[in-house]
Amino acid sequence: MSDFTITSIEGIACSVPLAAPVMMGLGLAMKREAIVVKVTTEGGLVGWGEAHHGRAPRAVEALVNTTIRDLVIGQDAAETSAVWERVFRNQLATHGTGAAAACALSGLDTALWDIRAQAAGWPLYRLLGGQKKDIPAYAGGVALGYKEPSALVGDVLEVISRGYTAVKLRIGQDVASDLARVRAVREAVGPDFVLLTDANAQYTLADVMAVTPAFEELRIGWLEEPFAPQDRRLYSEAARATRIPLAAGENHYTRYDFAQLIDDGAVGILQPDASKVGGVTEIMRVAALASVAGLPICPHTAITGINMAATVHLIASMPNAKYFEADIAKGNDLRDKLCSSPFEVDAAGNVTPLEAPGIGVEVDEDFLRGHPLTDGPAFVPLDSAVHA
Numbered sequence: 585m586s587d588f589t590i591t592s593i594e595g596i597a598c599s600v601p602l603a604a605p606v607m608m609g610l611g612l613a614m615k616r617e618a619i620v621v622k623v624t625t626e627g628g629l630v631g632w633g634e635a636h637h638g639r640a641p642r643a644v645e646a647l648v649n650t651t652i653r654d655l656v657i658g659q660d661a662a663e664t665s666a667v668w669e670r671v672f673r674n675q676l677a678t679h680g681t682g683a684a685a686a687c688a689l690s691g692l693d694t695a696l697w698d699i700r701a702q703a704a705g706w707p708l709y710r711l712l713g714g715q716k717k718d719i720p721a722y723a724g725g726v727a728l729g730y731k732e733p734s735a736l737v738g739d740v741l742e743v744i745s746r747g748y749t750a751v752k753l754r755i756g757q758d759v760a761s762d763l764a765r766v767r768a769v770r771e772a773v774g775p776d777f778v779l780l781t782d783a784n785a786q787y788t789l790a791d792v793m794a795v796t797p798a799f800e801e802l803r804i805g806w807l808e809e810p811f812a813p814q815d816r817r818l819y820s821e822a823a824r825a826t827r828i829p830l831a832a833g834e835n836h837y838t839r840y841d842f843a844q845l846i847d848d849g850a851v852g853i854l855q856p857d858a859s860k861v862g863g864v865t866e867i868m869r870v871a872a873l874a875s876v877a878g879l880p881i882c883p884h885t886a887i888t889g890i891n892m893a894a895t896v897h898l899i900a901s902m903p904n905a906k907y908f909e910a911d912i913a914k915g916n917d918l919r920d921k922l923c924s925s926p927f928e929v930d931a932a933g934n935v936t937p938l939e940a941p942g943i944g945v946e947v948d949e950d951f952l953r954g955h956p957l958t959d960g961p962a963f964v965p966l967d968s969a970v971h972a
Contacts, residue, residue, distance in 0.1 A: 586627025586703055588661040593692065594622045595648025597641045597957040598922075603915025608729040609756035609784025611963035616726075616918045618859070618887045619644045620952055621691030623699060625661050631698035632923075632947050634891040635691030636859040638683040641957055647688040651675060656692065661699045668693055668865045676838070686837035686862060693863025694894055694943075702942040707897065709937040712868065714901030718934035721927075722780060724752030725885060725911030730761070733768035740769050743912055749933035750778035750907065752808070756786030759794045770802045782808040785835075789818050796826035806831040806853050813841075816848055823850035831855055834884030838862050839869045846877045853906075857884040858898060859891045871902040885909040888918040889926035893938055893945045896927050900937045908935050917955070923947045 599617035606613040619635040635644050655674055659667050671692065675685045701708040709716070723743040728736065728751060740751050753769060755762040762781075770779060781799070783791075787810040799807065808831040811818045823830055829852035836842055837860060845851055856870045871881050881902050885895045892911060899905040910929060911919055919926065923945040927935045938944030 586625060586629055588629070588699070588703070589626040590623060590656055590659050590661050591626050592622070592624040593648065593653045593656055595635065595645040595688070595691065596620045596622065596952055597637070597645040598918070598952055598955045599641075599958050599962070600917040600955050602726075602913060606726055606729045606913065607731075608726075608754040609782075609786040611961075611965045613726055613963055614960075615958065615962050616887050616916055617641050617957060617962050618918060619648060619687070619691060620888065620890065620922070620947070621648055621695050623661065623692065623695040625699060629661070629699045629702055631661070631695035631702070632890050632943065632945075633691040633694030633698065633863065634859045634888045635687045636857065636886060637962070638687045638860070640684055643684045644687050645957070647684055648691065652688050652692055661696050662703070664693060664696045664700065664865050667696060668862065683837060683860070687860055690859050690861060690863040690866075693865050694858060694891070697864040698942040705941050707937055707939050707941060708864075708894065708943055709897040709900040712864075712897065712901035714897065714937070716936055716939070717900055718932070718936060719896060719899050719908050720750065720906070721748065721908045721910040721929050721933055721935045722750035722752055722778065723748040723912045724780065724782065724909050726913040726916070728752065729754040730757050731765075733765050736765050737768050737772045740773060744773070747929050747931045747933045748910070750780065750805070752780040752782055752909070754784065755781050755795075756783035759791055762795060763798055766799070766802055766804065775803060778805050779803070780805045780808065783810045785809045785812045787811060789821055792822045793825060796828050799828050800826065804828055808832065808855070809834070816850075819850040820848060829853055831882065834860065836861065838866055839873060842870045842873055846873060846879065852879065854879055854881050855884045856881070857886060858894055859886060864894065864898065867898055868901070871904060875904045880904050880906045882907045883909065885911060889920070889923040889945055890943060890947065892919065893926035894943050896935055897937045897943065910935070917951075921948065921951050
């Protein structure tokens with residue numbers, strides 16, 4: 585076995601412009617950005633992970649390269665639980681779960697699991713006790729945003745032609761526009777096609793009360809993040825008022841946030857993101873909590889091919905996992921050029937985990953370092969975008 589002593593940790597913030605801006609609830613998406621975490625061991629193994637930018641990419645990058653690095657250099661990369669606990673106790677536990685700290689820990693932890701699986705000579709899903717299987721994918725990553733109904737229908741039919749059997753629509757602009765889009769798509773795809781919706785925390789309780797009767801009629805599979813994650817009361821009130829399952833979790837951090845979410849009993853579909861929740865170690869703990877509550881896991885997927893490939897491995901290792909969220913944004917170089925292909929959707933709309941040892945993607949470090957972080961927000965607020 586190699587010497588697993590960690591000798592180097594580096595967070596590398598990067599960004600690439602989108603080929604075409606996308607309008608959605610978060611604003612006008614202009615670029616993709618992430619912090620890629622590289623961990624090297626004394627024995628020469630290199631692991632890669634993604635830390636979500638958390639809307640503060642320079643802060644997350646600095647945290648990886650200072651505090652996280654100082655805590656972890658010299659630790660054993662194979663001891664993932666011990667390293668996780670060391671960072672958690674010294675960085676997250678005393679001041680609450682800050683988003684930047686959770687994101688930084690997520691990238692580190694995923695890189696350590698990449699190292700463990702490489703050392704074993706196994707793909708990550710096998711090391712986690714999973715199995716190679718077909719995983720249903722839905723089209724929904726940073727596309728299918730705010731458009732005229734006819735144009736949106738065209739986009740949906742295009743992704744269906746690529747094999748997808750489920751699509752997630754971006755809503756949250758206003759009730760009338762949202763209903764017009766969803767009705768147009770339902771009419772185009774027929775009554776049995778799986779349609780999901782994501783409001784990106786843009787709804788009020790009144791909005792939810794207005795749309796959900798129609799969503800029930802239109803057989804919408806879930807309503808994702810109608811409210812901000814802190815609005816627990818609103819989630820509870822909305823859950824009592826509709827039969828549409830509520831989905832949330834991409835902006836919840838660590839199992840402690842999810843334990844509270846489960847206890848509230850309002851959210852029926854949990855969506856942790858490995859680049860935010862605490863990495864591979866923590867997302868598997870969340871899945872275990874969800875299984876006790878009888879809830880499905882449908883992980884949120886962002887932003888690089890590293891996290892996408894890791895997420896497929898994770899879903900293949902979770903008995904209660906249901907869908908993989910496929911990024912369909914055209915021109916996403918952090919998916920297509922940063923690393924080798926993270927997933928392929930087959931004609932039946934399924935993905936399967938990669939078979940190479942570790943996460944299974946090859947990272948182009950020259951591309952990574954050649955695309956440093958650029959200033960400015962990744963999402964231009966809607967009111968600014970309208971007047972731009």
